Every structure is written in structure tokens, then in C-alpha cells.
Amino acid sequence: xxxxxxxxxxxxxxxxxxxxxxxxxxxxxxxxxxxxxxxxxxxxxxxxxxxxxxxxxxxxxxxxxxxxxxxxxxxxxxxxxxxxxxxxxxxxxxxxxxxxxxxxxxxxxxxxxxxxxxxxxxxxxxxxxxxxxxxxxxxxxxxxxxxxxxxxxxxxxxxxxxxxxxxxxxxxxxxxxxxxxxxxxxxxxxxxxxxxxxxxxxxxxxxxxxxxxxxxxxxxxxxxxxxxxxxxxxxxxxxxxxxxxxxxxxxxxxxxxxxxxxxxxxxxxxxxxxxxxxxxxxxxxxxxxxxxxxxxxxxxxxxxxxxxxxxxxxxxxxxxxxxxxxxxxxxxxxxxxxxxxxxxxxxxxxxxxxxxxxxxxxxxxxxxxxxxxxxxxxxxxxxxxxxxxxxxxx
Ligand code: NAD
Ligand code: MG
Numbered sequence: 556x557x558x559x560x561x562x563x564x565x566x567x568x569x570x571x572x573x574x575x576x577x578x579x580x581x582x583x584x585x586x587x588x589x590x591x592x593x594x595x596x597x598x599x600x601x602x603x604x605x606x607x608x609x610x611x612x613x614x615x616x617x618x619x620x621x622x623x624x625x626x627x628x629x630x631x632x633x634x635x636x637x638x639x640x641x642x643x644x645x646x647x648x649x650x651x652x653x654x655x656x657x658x659x660x661x662x663x664x665x666x667x668x669x670x671x672x673x674x675x676x677x678x679x680x681x682x683x684x685x686x687x688x689x690x691x692x693x694x695x696x697x698x699x700x701x702x703x704x705x706x707x708x709x710x711x712x713x714x715x716x717x718x719x720x721x722x723x724x725x726x727x728x729x730x731x732x733x734x735x736x737x738x739x740x741x742x743x744x745x746x747x748x749x750x751x752x753x754x755x756x757x758x759x760x761x762x763x764x765x766x767x768x769x770x771x772x773x774x775x776x777x778x779x780x781x782x783x784x785x786x787x788x789x790x791x792x793x794x795x796x797x798x799x800x801x802x803x804x805x806x807x808x809x810x811x812x813x814x815x816x817x818x819x820x821x822x823x824x825x826x827x828x829x830x831x832x833x834x835x836x837x838x839x840x841x842x843x844x845x846x847x848x849x850x851x852x853x854x855x856x857x858x859x860x861x862x863x864x865x866x867x868x869x870x871x872x873x874x875x876x877x878x879x880x881x882x883x884x885x886x887x888x889x890x891x892x893x894x895x896x897x898x899x900x901x902x903x904x905x906x907x908x909x910x911x912x913x914x915x916x917x918x919x920x921x922x923x924x925x926x927x928x929x930x931x932x933x934x935x936x937x938x939x940x941x942x943x944x945x946x947x948x949x
Contacts, residue, residue, distance in 0.1 A: 684785050
């Protein structure tokens, strides 16, 4: 038997990070926890270090490193700090596989470092791909990284494409990619009520348990907007080849429609351990701790067209993709600022997409030649969104 794969988890204390550890720990002969990172939850990271004994742990600040050092076994876990530490574990020569599960733009540089080091890269951090699509995919191709999608929809699409797929949908007779969406907690909420929804209401997703930022993105459907852009870069799908299908049960995770009329779908319980296990073991299949799908209990699967009036974020997603250049990075950064203001009680729910649209109108698309353009667009959009939030503050 070959040695276990060394696993590096960027964002180990989050929802995806913990689910990854849950799956990996079921297969100690396959995976060794080599490196873990956390931003704020140092207590949780200390517990994870005691349980998994990684070679490296990365924290954001020097003070956290001191606090963690007192709680890990000396000589077992080395503690690194900040962005440099993240890049080091992502690109470390002994790292075999990187789970990119930091939320938001903060994940871009370390995720890109993993791609540039040619790693097996499990991508949950969709924001990195949205911001820097062409640069990211160029790095994956040039350095022969193996990119596997963790987002349940994209993992489903990946599973519905032929094994020989190399980024050319037309060449494989694919007509459309059908991305399913639950519609979030406010699919049927009276529009008048949406003015007053609280962060806790927005984070109470009907089918999935996730971090707070992606939960708000699901409530505005900005999550699906980001996923449209993600599907474009992962599969080479043109905007008109990507259709959003609202499917409230979250059992069909996405579908691929072929030229002969066949539609292939991937189904499963809404549990992120399924796509995580799929990508961890790819091309093999392993136990994920997920129960059998009980179709008799589910009984019925519904599909409805998305409501672009209720969810203007969807329109913004297609707009950013069509505009290209820095537009997706602008959309993403403005969204992060607006969502964080909403979660802090500084911005009403309906103003989230209004802020993003105003920022996109103001900044417009610019050419994207390198990472500096991405980071520049991100910073400009954050400044502009901050001003918009200030003007709209409750
Ligand atoms: P989360 O908020 O639960 O966890 C985020 C992780 O990132 C934590 O470990 C945190 O310490 C780390 N982090 C946050 N800010 C950081 C910073 N500035 N620097 C370094 N580390 C930082 O988020 P999550 O729900 O696990 O989502 C993670 C990513 O996976 C997101 O990009 C999300 O869109 C994507 N995703 C999540 C799910 C899900 O079910 N949770 C599904 C699909 C895709
Ligand atoms: Mg998803």
C-alpha cells in the first residue's frame, strides 16, 4: 500500500474544513493531516491540533501563535503566521492535496499558490476563482494542478461529464449546464417582509448548514451568481449555456444536458461530505458518513424557474460574467463588504444587491492582465462599497 496523502486544509475550523476532517479521519490509511489553518477560532484549532497532530498550523497573528504554542505538543506541530504561512503550507513539497476552504477573497493568494505548486486542489473557495478566473485557470494548466470542485453543484456537473472531459463542452456534445439552487430561506417570503429580515433569519438555510457569509449569499442568491461564474471557468461554459433551476429539495445537485437530449443528474442527500469524499478519493469512491438517499421519504422533486425580480443578484452574476475583466472581482468584493455590513446590522437585507450594483456601475469593467489587476479591483470595490454602505446605513 502507498503512503497516506498529506492533506493541507486552508480554513480548517470552518464548515467545509470540519467536514473535510470528518471524512479524512474515517480513512487514516489514505490521508494524513499535514497542515491546518484558522483565522480567529484558536481554541478550535488547538483542539484539532491535539487530535490530528499536523506538522504545521497557521494562524493570522503573532499573539495567536503564542496562545496556540502553549496548547500543542512541542516538536510535533510547527506554528506559522499569516499569508506567508498559508502560502508555505499550500505549496509545501510534502503537501499532496490542498483543501481550499477559506471564505472570501482572503483565500485567493494561498489557493493560487497551491495551483502554482501543481497540487491536487480541492476548491471550495469559489470567490478565488470568481475574482481571478483566467489567472487561476492558467496557473492550473501551466503547473498541471488537478482541480476538483467541492461546491456541490460543480462537483455534480463534474460527475455528470465524461472522464475524458478537458474543458471543451461542445467537443463532448454538451448543450447546457443546469445549476440547481434551493432558492434559500426567502424563496416565498412576501417581498415586503424582506425589508426587515435579520441576519439570523438570513442564515437559517432550509437544507444546508454553512458558514454565515455563504448563508447570506444563498438568501440573496448571490451564491448562485458566483456559481454561474465559477461554472464558466471550471467547465468553459458560455453564459447562455448556464441555466439556473430552482429545486427546493436540494437533492439533485446539478445536471448536464447533451446534444442528443439526454440529461444526466447527480443526486444525494444535502451533505457536503459527499462532494468532499468524491474529490478526496477521486477517481475512487470512499465512505463519507452520509446516509442512503431515501427517495420514498422525499417523494417528490420540484423544479421552478428563478425569479430575477426577487433575486437581482442573479442578473448581476450574468452581467459580471458578460462584462468580463475585473467585473467579477468587483462584484465579489462589493458583495463581501455589503454582506459583512448586513451581518453587523449596518445594512438592510435588500440593500445588499443595491450596493453591489451601484459599485459595478461606478467602477465598470477594466482589463485583467495579472494578479495586481485583481487585487487593485478588489481594493477599489471595497472602498466604493464602503462609501455606498455609509450612504445607506440603517
Ligand atoms: P466558514 O465561515 O464556516 O469557514 C471559513 C474558514 O476560513 C474558517 O476556518 C476561517 O478561520 C477561515 N478564514 C476566514 N477568514 C479568513 C482570513 N481572512 N484569513 C484566513 N482564514 C480565514 O465558511 P464555509 O461555509 O466553510 O465556506 C468556506 C468556503 O467554501 C467559502 O468560499 C464558501 O463559499 C465555500 N462553500 C461552502 C459550502 C458549505 O456548505 N459551507 C458549500 C459550498 C462552498
Ligand atoms: Mg453551491
